[in-house]
Amino acid sequence: MRLEILTLALIVGGFTWAFRFFPTRADLSALPQGGALSRFLAATGPAAIATLFTASAIPFVQGGMPVPLAMGTVAVLAVFAVTRSVVGATMAGSVGYGLGVWLI
Amino acid sequence: MTNLAPPSRFADGLLAGLPIVLGYFPIAFAFGVAATGQGLSGWETFGLSLIIYAGAAQFLALALVTSGAPVLVAAFTLVAMNLRHVLYGPALMKRAGAGAGRRHAWAWAFGLTDEVFGAALGQLARGRRFSEPFMFGLGLAAYSSWLSGTALGAYAGGGALAGWPVLEAALGFMLPALFLALLLSILSRAQLPVIAVAAGATVLVTLLWSGTAGILAGMVAGALAGVLGIGGRDAA
Numbered sequence: 001m002r003l004e005i006l007t008l009a010l011i012v013g014g015f016t017w018a019f020r021f022f023p024t025r026a027d028l029s030a031l032p033q034g035g036a037l038s039r040f041l042a043a044t045g046p047a048a049i050a051t052l053f054t055a056s057a058i059p060f061v062q063g064g065m066p067v068p069l070a071m072g073t074v075a076v077l078a079v080f081a082v083t084r085s086v087v088g089a090t091m092a093g094s095v096g097y098g099l100g101v102w103l104i
Numbered sequence: 105m106t107n108l109a110p111p112s113r114f115a116d117g118l119l120a121g122l123p124i125v126l127g128y129f130p131i132a133f134a135f136g137v138a139a140t141g142q143g144l145s146g147w148e149t150f151g152l153s154l155i156i157y158a159g160a161a162q163f164l165a166l167a168l169v170t171s172g173a174p175v176l177v178a179a180f181t182l183v184a185m186n187l188r189h190v191l192y193g194p195a196l197m198k199r200a201g202a203g204a205g206r207r208h209a210w211a212w213a214f215g216l217t218d219e220v221f222g223a224a225l226g227q228l229a230r231g232r233r234f235s236e237p238f239m240f241g242l243g244l245a246a247y248s249s250w251l252s253g254t255a256l257g258a259y260a261g262g263g264a265l266a267g268w269p270v271l272e273a274a275l276g277f278m279l280p281a282l283f284l285a286l287l288l289s290i291l292s293r294a295q296l297p298v299i300a301v302a303a304g305a306t307v308l309v310t311l312l313w314s315g316t317a318g319i320l321a322g323m324v325a326g327a328l329a330g331v332l333g334i335g336g337r338d339a340a
Contacts, residue, residue, distance in 0.1 A: 004175045005148045008165065011179040013155035016186045021213035023193030024206055036331050043330020044195035044323065045225040046287075046295045048188070050302040051322030052218050053283035058310055058318075060280060072277050076284045086123040086226065086285040093281025098274025 068100025109233040117241020120227050124219045124242075125249040127282035128159075130275035132250045135162055136257020137264045142170045146258040153254035157247065158217065161185050185316045188323055192221040199225060200234035208236050215243025219282060226289040302326025 060069050075096030080089035132153060139149035144166070152162050161182045168178035193213060197204055220242055227242075228234060257264070265272040287299070305325035310318030 001145070001147050001151055005144070005169065006151065007175050008169070008179050008182075009152050009155040011176075012161060012165070012182040012186070013157070015183040016156060016158050016161070016189060017214050019186055019189040020193060020216040021210050023190050024197055024209040024213050024216075026194050026197070038198070039333070040327045040331045041191075041195045041198045043295075043298045043327045044191045045199065045221070046290060046298050047302040047326020047330065048191065048195075048218070048323050049222045049225070049283060049287045049290065050299040050326060051306045051319055052222070053280060053287050054303040054306040054322060055310065055315060055319050056280040056283055058307065058315075060277065068273065068277075072281060073284065076281050077288070080285055080288045084289075086223070086282070086289050087126060089285035089288065090123050090127055090278065090282045093284065094274045094278045097277035097281070098270050101273040102270045 065101070065104065067104055068097045071100035072097030109231050112227075112233050112235045112238035114237040114241040116232070117238040117243070118245045119241075120223055120232075120238070121220075121242045121245025121249075123282060123285065124223055124246040127219065127278045128246055128249040129253040130278050131159055132253025133257035133260070134265070134272075134275065135159065135166075136254045137260055138163070138257075139166055140258050140261050141263060142166055144169070146255075149258040150251070150255055153251055156182075157214070157250060158182075158186055158189075159250075188320055189216065191323060191327070192216050196221060196224055196228075196234075199228045204234045205236045208240075212236060212239040212243050215239075215247050217246065219286070220246050222283070222286040222290075226286055229290045298326045298329045301329035 057069075063069075072093045073096075076089045076093035079085070079092035083089070135153065136149055139152070139162075140146065144152075152165060156162055156165070164185060165178065165182055168181060173181075193209075193216065196216070197206065224234075224239065224242060227238075232238070265275075291299075302322045302325060306318045306322030308318075309321035
């Protein structure tokens with residue numbers, strides 16, 4: 001393993017671990033219920049997942065293949081609506097998208 | 105918040121990690137294929153997944169390394185990209201409630217990726233009780249999938265999926281499909297404004313500036329929408 005690759009991995013890996021671990025030590029017990037910081041933290045989850053979905057979908061929207069994108073998205077929505085299963089919906093979305101690519 | 109659900113076990117975490125296993129494997133496989141295709145050795149490719157364990161940053165690392173960027177410049181670009189993770193720990197522990205164990209957080213927090221955070225939050229929203237064994241199970245399922253996918257991709261080598269364009273496309277859609285399913289699992293009417301603001305800010309800043317800036321902007325804008333109570337005080 002080249003030294004520069006190892007150095008890069010150790011710096012990025014070390015900082016990433018620190019970003020993930022140290023904030024879990026924050027003492028949140030003194031936070032007033034309904035206070036600004038409390039609301040900020042509670043909204044972080046939905047905001048993060050919405051952001052990551054949007055960011056991962058943008059390249060597909062820009063890819064100019066609306067049929068597979070629509071088929072994949074509808075498959076996720078439909079299977080989740082029926083089964084409430086994240087596994088099933090994820091798989092269905094992938095199959096739906098692949099089917100759309102195959103069709104065109 | 106009082107939670108009367110039984111304590112979550114390690115096995116519950118493994119099971120809850122199944123969607124991530126399915127989502128991670130093909131992406132990690134694609135990373136392994138791309139990395140070896142761009143000249144990294146199998147061990148270098150596996151080492152990046154083993155030590156960094158952050159998908160988007162690893163793909164960007166490939167671009168930076170192969171473009172000849174200085175190590176420190178590349179490293180701190182990637183560090184900046186992963187800064188968003190500082191929000192996950194406090195948000196998760198707040199949702200877990202007072203008294204939630206965190207003695208071994210130094211270990212399980214290593215695996216607190218975007219998807220693990222999203223899955224953990226989804227499980228807690230559906231009544232699951234937080235526990236450290238659960239987090240270890242969830243994290244281990246995801247990490248194992250990431251490492252095995254990388255190893256197989258590196259073993260298959262560059263261009264392994266070139267003859268299978270439909271399969272490649274389907275595997276490539278796993279990540280947005282997973283995020284959409286996770287979003288649906290935590291969705292409530294009160295959260296729609298937060299989600300709309302986050303999505304809008306992500307699109308705007310991504311198109312005007314960059315994808316990394318778009319991710320940070322989306323998360324912060326959505327969380328601020330929750331602070332401001334857009335859509336009602338329960339929006340968060």
